[in-house]
Amino acid sequence: MKEPLGTTGLILNEPLLWEKGKRGRSGFSLPRRDVPPCPLDAELTGEGPDFPDLSEVDVVRHYTRLSTWNFGVDTGMYPLGSCTMKYNPKTNERQASLPGFAGAHPLLPTNLQQGALKLISELEQYLAEITGMDAVTLQPAAGAQGELTGMLLMHAYHQSKGSPRSKIIVPDTAHGTNPASAALCGYQPVAVKSNDQGILSPNSIVELMDDDTAGIMVTNPNTLGLFEENIKKIAEVVHSKGGLVYGDGANMNAVMGIVRMGDIGVDVMHLNLHKTFSTPHGGGGPGSGPVCVKSHLEPFLPVPRVIEKENRFLLSEDFPDSIGKLHAFYGNFGVMVKAYNYIRSMGPENLKKASQLAVLNANYVKEMLCGVLHLAYDRPCMHECVFSDRLQKEQKITTLEMAKRLMDYGFHPPTIYFPLVVNGAIMIEPTETESKENIDEFIEAVKSIVNEAKEAPELVREAPKKCKVKRMDETAAARRPCLSG
Amino acid sequence: MRFLPHTDEDIASMLKVVGADSLDDLFSTVPGDCRHKASLNLPEPLTEWEANNLMDVLSHSMGVSPEFKVFIGAGSYEHYIPATVSCLIGRSEFVTSYTPYQPEMSQGTLQGIFEYQTLTARLLGMEVANASLYDGASALAEALLMSVRTTRRKKVAVSTLIHPLYRRVVQTYFRPTGFELVELPYLKNGRTDLSKLDKIDDLAAVAVQSPNFFGCIEDLQPIGERAHEKEALFVTAFTEPLAYGLLKNPGSQGADIACGEGQSLGIPQWFGGPGLGMFASKMKYVRNMPGRLVGETVDMDGKRGFVLTLATREQHIRREKATSNICTNNSLCALTAAMYMASVGRTGIRELSGLNHDKCEYLKSELKKAGFEMAFDSPTFNEFVVKFPTGFETTYERLLGKKIVAGLSLAPYYPELTDHYLLCVTETRTRDELDEFVKELRL
Numbered sequence: 001m002k003e004p005l006g007t008t009g010l011i012l013n014e015p016l017l018w019e020k021g022k023r024g025r026s027g028f029s030l031p032r033r034d035v036p037p038c039p040l041d042a043e044l045t046g047e048g049p050d051f052p053d054l055s056e057v058d059v060v061r062h063y064t065r066l067s068t069w070n071f072g073v074d075t076g077m078y079p080l081g082s083c084t085m086k087y088n089p090k091t092n093e094r095q096a097s098l099p100g101f102a103g104a105h106p107l108l109p110t111n112l113q114q115g116a117l118k119l120i121s122e123l124e125q126y127l128a129e130i131t132g133m134d135a136v137t138l139q140p141a142a143g144a145q146g147e148l149t150g151m152l153l154m155h156a157y158h159q160s161k162g163s164p165r166s167k168i169i170v171p172d173t174a175h176g177t178n179p180a181s182a183a184l185c186g187y188q189p190v191a192v193k194s195n196d197q198g199i200l201s202p203n204s205i206v207e208l209m210d211d212d213t214a215g216i217m218v219t220n221p222n223t224l225g226l227f228e229e230n231i232k233k234i235a236e237v238v239h240s241k242g243g244l245v246y247g248d249g250a251n252m253n254a255v256m257g258i259v260r261m262g263d264i265g266v267d268v269m270h271l272n273l274h275k276t277f278s279t280p281h282g283g284g285g286p287g288s289g290p291v292c293v294k295s296h297l298e299p300f301l302p303v304p305r306v307i308e309k310e311n312r313f314l315l316s317e318d319f320p321d322s323i324g325k326l327h328a329f330y331g332n333f334g335v336m337v338k339a340y341n342y343i344r345s346m347g348p349e350n351l352k353k354a355s356q357l358a359v360l361n362a363n364y365v366k367e368m369l370c371g372v373l374h375l376a377y378d379r380p381c382m383h384e385c386v387f388s389d390r391l392q393k394e395q396k397i398t399t400l401e402m403a404k405r406l407m408d409y410g411f412h413p414p415t416i417y418f419p420l421v422v423n424g425a426i427m428i429e430p431t432e433t434e435s436k437e438n439i440d441e442f443i444e445a446v447k448s449i450v451n452e453a454k455e456a457p458e459l460v461r462e463a464p465k466k467c468k469v470k471r472m473d474e475t476a477a478a479r480r481p482c483l484s485g
Numbered sequence: 486m487r488f489l490p491h492t493d494e495d496i497a498s499m500l501k502v503v504g505a506d507s508l509d510d511l512f513s514t515v516p517g518d519c520r521h522k523a524s525l526n527l528p529e530p531l532t533e534w535e536a537n538n539l540m541d542v543l544s545h546s547m548g549v550s551p552e553f554k555v556f557i558g559a560g561s562y563e564h565y566i567p568a569t570v571s572c573l574i575g576r577s578e579f580v581t582s583y584t585p586y587q588p589e590m591s592q593g594t595l596q597g598i599f600e601y602q603t604l605t606a607r608l609l610g611m612e613v614a615n616a617s618l619y620d621g622a623s624a625l626a627e628a629l630l631m632s633v634r635t636t637r638r639k640k641v642a643v644s645t646l647i648h649p650l651y652r653r654v655v656q657t658y659f660r661p662t663g664f665e666l667v668e669l670p671y672l673k674n675g676r677t678d679l680s681k682l683d684k685i686d687d688l689a690a691v692a693v694q695s696p697n698f699f700g701c702i703e704d705l706q707p708i709g710e711r712a713h714e715k716e717a718l719f720v721t722a723f724t725e726p727l728a729y730g731l732l733k734n735p736g737s738q739g740a741d742i743a744c745g746e747g748q749s750l751g752i753p754q755w756f757g758g759p760g761l762g763m764f765a766s767k768m769k770y771v772r773n774m775p776g777r778l779v780g781e782t783v784d785m786d787g788k789r790g791f792v793l794t795l796a797t798r799e800q801h802i803r804r805e806k807a808t809s810n811i812c813t814n815n816s817l818c819a820l821t822a823a824m825y826m827a828s829v830g831r832t833g834i835r836e837l838s839g840l841n842h843d844k845c846e847y848l849k850s851e852l853k854k855a856g857f858e859m860a861f862d863s864p865t866f867n868e869f870v871v872k873f874p875t876g877f878e879t880t881y882e883r884l885l886g887k888k889i890v891a892g893l894s895l896a897p898y899y900p901e902l903t904d905h906y907l908l909c910v911t912e913t914r915t916r917d918e919l920d921e922f923v924k925e926l927r928l
Contacts, residue, residue, distance in 0.1 A: 017600050017827050027828040028567055030836055034916040035847040037839070041864055044702050046733035048838070049608040053830035056569055063573040063597070063824060070593030072581030080583055087488055088581050091533050097571075097753075100544025106561050106757030107893055109885060112548025116756045119543055129526050141619035141758065144800070144812040155661045180800035180810035185661045189805045227514045258512055260521045278488075282817030283594035284584035284616070284777065286759030302657075324657035328560055328622035328650045328746070329757025341540060347530030350486045356508040357491055363503040363511060380514050407590050412583075418801075435490035436499060462785075467589040469790040474588075477782035477794040481771065483613045484603040485781070 004445065005076060005410025008466045014065040016485050021052035027059045069468040070283070071412050077438050079365075081384045081415035081427025082175070082223055084253045084275035086358075091345060092279060092338035101337055106329040110314055116333060117313030121306045123340045124290075130351070131249070131269060132260025133292035139302045139331040143250060146270030146289025147181035147217075149302065152323045153268055153293060154214050154244050155185050156300040160321065161242070168246075169208050169216040169238075171200060173223045173419045178248060187214060194421065198224040198377040202233040209237055215244035220261070221251045221382035223419040223427070225362060227259075235265025244268060244297075252276040253431065254359055254383035257352030261292075268293045277339035288335040302326050357432035358383040361439060365428055368443045372450050376422040384429035388422050397453040397460050399424040404471060405452070405463035409445035486530070547756075548890065554918055555890040558868045558909025559698070560621065560648050560724040561757060562749045565913055570751045570824045579820060584777075584813060588792040589784075594816065595791035599779045601823035608729050608826065609743040610736025611765035616777035617819040618762030618811060621746025622654035625692065625722050627764065627775045627809055628744045629655060632690035632718040633664055634808065635773050640665040641690040644677040646697035647722055649898040669693075675701035675861025675870070679711055688717035694745075695721060695735075696728050698898075699861055699907065700845075700868030709739030718742060718770075725749055726763065728866045730829075730838025742766045751825030752818050761818040772798060775809030837912060841867040844919070845910040851923045860905050868909045870895065870902075877904055884925055891926070 054062070072078070078085035096102065104116055124136040140146040151168075158165050168187040170178050171194060179189040190208055195201045199222065209216075216238050220228040228234070235245045247261045247269030253276045261269050273279050274287040281287070293301065303322045304315035315330075346354065359382055366375065366385035373387035389399040403413035403426070415427040430439055452459045464470065491499075496508065505511050512520070531539065548555070550563055574580075578593055585591030585598075598616045605614035618624045629641045643652060645668050652668070659666055667685055672678045677693050691712035695703035705721060712719040721735040723745035729735075735743035747761030748754065766774060772795065780794035800807040829837055845867045852871060853859065860870040871892070873880070884891045892906035899905070910919065 014596075016596070016603075017823075018603070021830070024832065026830055026833050027569065028830070028833045028837070029565075030833060031565060031840060031912040032915075033840060033843075035840075035843050035919075038843045038846040038850075040731060040842060044704075044732055044864060046610075046729070046731070046737060048730050048831060048835045049604070049610075049734070049826075051604060051607065051826055051829070051831040051834060053832050054827055056567075056828070059824065059827050060569055060573065062827070064576065066593040066597050067573075067576035067578040068593065069591075069596070070578035070582050071590040072578045074577035074581045078581075078583065083583055085581075085583060089488055091536060093575070093580075094537070095540040095544075096755075098540060098544040100547035100549055102753035102755055103549040103563070104547045104756040105549075105555050105557050105563070105754055105890075107557050107559055108548050108555070108890065111885075112553070112890070113756070115543035115546035118546075126527055132521070141623065141815075142811075142813050144810045145619060145623070148810055152657065152661065175812075176799075176801035176804045176807070177810050177812050179805035180803075180807045183805035183807075184658070184810050186663070227512075227519075229514055229516055229519075232516070232519060255515075257525045258521060259515055259519050263521060264519045280580045280817075281583045282815075283579055283582045283591070283598075283820070284816035285813035286619075286815045286818055287813055324660070325650060325653040326623070326657060327758060328620050328648065328654060328760075331757075332619075332755075332759040333757060334753065334755035334759050337540075341536055344528060344531050344539065345533070345536055346486065346488075348525035348527040350489065350530055351525065351527070353486070353489060353508075356511065357489060357496075359511045360491075360496065360499055360503065360508060363505070364499045367502050367504075380511065382514075403587070404589065407587070412590060413587055433488055433490065436495040464589045468592045469589055469788055470784040470786055472588045472784050472790050472792050473782045474792050474794065477780040477792045478797075481778070481795060482781040483599075483771070483778055483794075484606045485599065 006408045006466050011468050012065045014062055017062060018052040021054040021058055023053050025053045025055045027054050027056040076410055077434050077442055078412040079414050079428045079430050080412060081429040082250055084429060084431055086278055086431040087433035088278050088280040089342060092341050095341045096334045096337040114313055117306050119340055121308060121313055123336055126343050127271060127290055127292055130256060131292045132262030134295040135298040135301060136290055136292045137301045138290045138336055139326050140289040140291055141327055141332050142285060142287040143270060143272040143289040144177040144181060145326055146291050147177055148184055149291045149326055150246050150268045150270055151181050151185040153297050153300045156323050157297055158214055165212050165214040167213045169213060172421050174217060174219055175250060178217045198226045199228050200230060200234060202230050202237055205234050205237045209241045209243060211241060213243055215246060217246040217248060219248035219250055221254045224377055224386050225381040225384035226377060227382055232264050251383060254355055256355040257348060258355055262294060268297050273335055273339040278342045279335045279338035286332050286335055288332040354432045361430040361432060361434060365430055365439060369446055372447055373426060384427055386422055387426040389424035392453050395453045395457055397457055399426050401460045402449050405449045405460045406445060407464040408466045411442055411445055553888045553890055556908045557890055557893045559893050559907055560746060561754045562725060562911055563913050564749050564911050566751050567828050569828060570821060573824055574821045579817060585793060592790055595779050597820045597823060599781060599791045601819045602779060604823055604826045605763055606765055608726060609765045610734030611743050612768040613771050614765035615774055616779055616814040618764050618776050619815055620758060620760045620762050621724055622651040624744040624762035624764045625651050626655045626658040628720045628742045629690055631773050631775060632720060635718060635770055636689040638687050638689040640667060640688050641692065642667045642669055642682060642685060642688055644669045644693040646671050646677050646699060647692060647694040648698050648724055675699045675863045676703055679708060682711055688715050690718045690720045692720040692722060694723060696725055696866040699870045700865035701861055701863040702732060702866060705735060705738035725866060727838050727841060730834035731842055747822045750822035752821050759815055759818055761815050761822055773808055776811050777814045840912045844914060848910050848919045855923055855927050867911055868907055870905050870907050873904050873906055875904055887925060889922060889925060
């Protein structure tokens with residue numbers, strides 16, 4: 001094996017902001033004072049916050065040093081399962097920072113908003129085409145808020161039919177946000193197990209689906225990276241009892257141009273623009289979680305909605321059955337600009353190719369690591385594959401330890417201990433933007449770690465050694481919370 | 486396609502390893518009747534340069550500063566953003582990383598967010614702030630849900646001077662829950678009328694915004710006392726955090742939860758999002774708090790570091806019993822706000838906040854001199870309401886022609902306030918521009 005990517009570069013220490021600086025320094029060019037002072041009533045005036053005073057250089061060094069302690073997609077391969085850490089094109093960043101977008105007030109008169117409204121309207125159409133759905137709202141600010149929106153739409157739909165229902169079926173492989181979003185809507189989540197093939201069988205849904213069940217939340221491909229082959233049959237069962245099928249689009253990156261959820265029985269689904277459509281994750285947001293629906297749910301979509309009238313775009317509130325608003329304004333427009341630019345840059349064939357290559361990369365990893373790590377379900381996967389630490393039990397080496405050791409080799413670890421149905425899960429999603437060479441290097445690193453587990457287990461147990469810090473004491477952090485300095 | 490690195494040779498050799506004949510063959514587990522046979526009906530790909538042209542055209546159609554002088558605030562504020570903040574937040578180690586589940590590889594984000602939590606707590610005078618929520622509106626909705634959880638009561642009282650669009654988001658979150666929302670009217674002076682509180686029992690929270698939607702500064706302390714007499718939590722909201730460079734902070738006035746929008750702190754307006762849901766509370770309520778929290782700890786060698794903590798409140802552990810369904814924070818926006826707060830510093834925020842107030846007062850006094858009527862006489866921060874003469878729409882249109890956006894008409898939000906406009910002045914407006922505005926209004 002050639003020399004691993006991971007090395008110990010020069011890592012600079014940097015204190016907390018308030019441990020540096022001196023009163024009287026400033027990192028901000030104060031605007032000219034061209035009006036007379038006008039003191040505010042002393043009753044209302046406070047002392048001002050106890051912020052440190054830092055110079056511009058202090059601030060720049062501080063954040064530059066902090067950034068070097070982080071690992072991003074731009075640093076290296078980030079095969080975090082179900083998170084779709086694909087490359088985030090720089091052209092997207094350019095477009096979102098254009099002054100006409102970045103500086104736009106959300107309550108401008110309609111004539112001064114036309115570009116933004118056109119972009120919103122077209123992005124809605126593109127997402128409807130990609131998902132095979134009839135209408136789209138871009139308002140939800142993240143995937144979880146998209147799920148909540150979807151649940152509210154289901155709730156409003158059943159309400160309008162005069163039968164508010166109390167339960168919803170959620171597979172045991174679902175993301176934790178699914179049951180949490182359902183619970184916010186007052187639904188009682190009912191867990192359903194996947195079968196020995198790692199997917200849902202229609203019979204298990206027949207058993208659970210009744211007149212008091214609002215529907216089912218399905219992630220397809222599911223979090224085991226497997227296509228829910230019985231989805232059409234399941235949708236039939238759910239629909240026959242008057243229920244609705246919610247599609248969690250977290251794993252949409254596997255099937256763009258290949259499967260359209262609207263064509264296979266899904267009534268409502270959310271997308272994650274920060275996953276499938278390459279807007280960056282930003283260390284945990286901002287994201288954007290559009291919701292796409294079939295026509296029978298369209299009347300309930302959040303307002304305002306962008307409509308076109310005589311070649312002009314307008315924001316309309318005129319949808320009396322709407323569930324209302326989820327965001328103060330129209331959602332994370334800055335994120336939408338990036339997703340729009342991505343779709344326009346890719347075009348239909350490249351989007352499909354992206355999904356094909358994402359699936360190729362995952363299957364390649366699955367084949368190459370099968371037997372090195374224990375493969376949870378030995379069947380063709382979609383965009384991600386799930387292994388476990390079962391083969392390392394003998395050496396008492398765990399998933400966590402192997403994940404940490406991957407850092408020393410210069411890779412971000414995969415998602416670990418999820419989905420919950422696989423003990424010690426190691427969930428790998430390479431994405432389409434990793435080249436064969438990068439993936440081969442990753443595979444070599446995993447093999448090398450598995451070898452270390454046998455021959456030099458302490459190297460794995462004590463990992464990571466090359467990061468800014470060693471293994472963190474997370475138990476102490478929770479037992480004695482120190483949440484501000 | 487430049488984002489897709491595979492050569493035909495790579496694809497062929499990888500397919501061979503996988504045992505598939507073609508890329509299509511990889512999808513053997515997708516039943517035939519689930520496949521989309523046609524091509525997606527989407528526009529053909531653009532080169533980088535074509536995309537630049539397209540986006541330039543779209544963005545140029547927007548009415549923005551400096552071409553337009555926009556006197557609207559109402560939850561989205563034009564403030565100067567230092568080049569340092571824009572450059573530093575563009576560091577791709579911050580931009581292209583995920584939620585910091587692996588702390589050893591995410592210390593940059595984690596320390597940055599820990600500092601954000603600290604500066605936010607100091608700004609609001611609160612004991613603990615979370616790593617942020619989506620925006621001011623969802624932060625308020627989460628604050629009220631948290632109050633319901635904490636008190637086990639099902640009714641909240643909300644001032645009608647809280648941003649009308651925030652209240653609509655709260656209604657959306659509340660609708661399927663059966664929790665009740667009571668609205669408190671406003672007084673002639675532009676502050677919240679609390680008299681209705683006497684008749685309401687069993688309240689989980691009393692929520693007001695300060696500065697409120699009319700720009701008026703609420704007298705928070707007595708409201709907090711009233712809330713506490715009712716054993717309800719006192720929730721204070723805000724849309725303009727810069728105000729707390731000058732005003733008494735919510736914590737010092739008895740707030741149990743302080744929440745609001747942080748866009749003013751270095752984040753572009755972006756047509757309304759992404760912004761920053763700031764959220765802080767008393768420490769005793771932390772286990773009921775929604776959202777991510779970063780805490781300080783040590784590594785195996787005893788060296789200081791930071792991790793996500795108290796995760797047992799969260800959806801990935803608790804699933805349906807979580808305190809919220811929120812999964813992300815608005816991390817990059819929170820980091821932006823921290824960079825901004827670090828740049829202005831204690832000395833700077835005081836002066837900047839004062840400048841916002843004073844410039845707004847200048848416009849107010851010039852308008853008064855010109856004979857315009859102020860709708861409310863309570864002190865304001867950087868927004869205020871003017872009652873313009875009947876038929877002001879014509880003047881508004883004429884000013885638009887001069888590239889001046891003369892505030893926000895309040896009638897769509899408060900039908901009784903016809904001809905009332907909410908005007909906003911921040912540090913970005915010069916005295917000359919304010920004089921010009923008044924001159925145009927007098928014509």
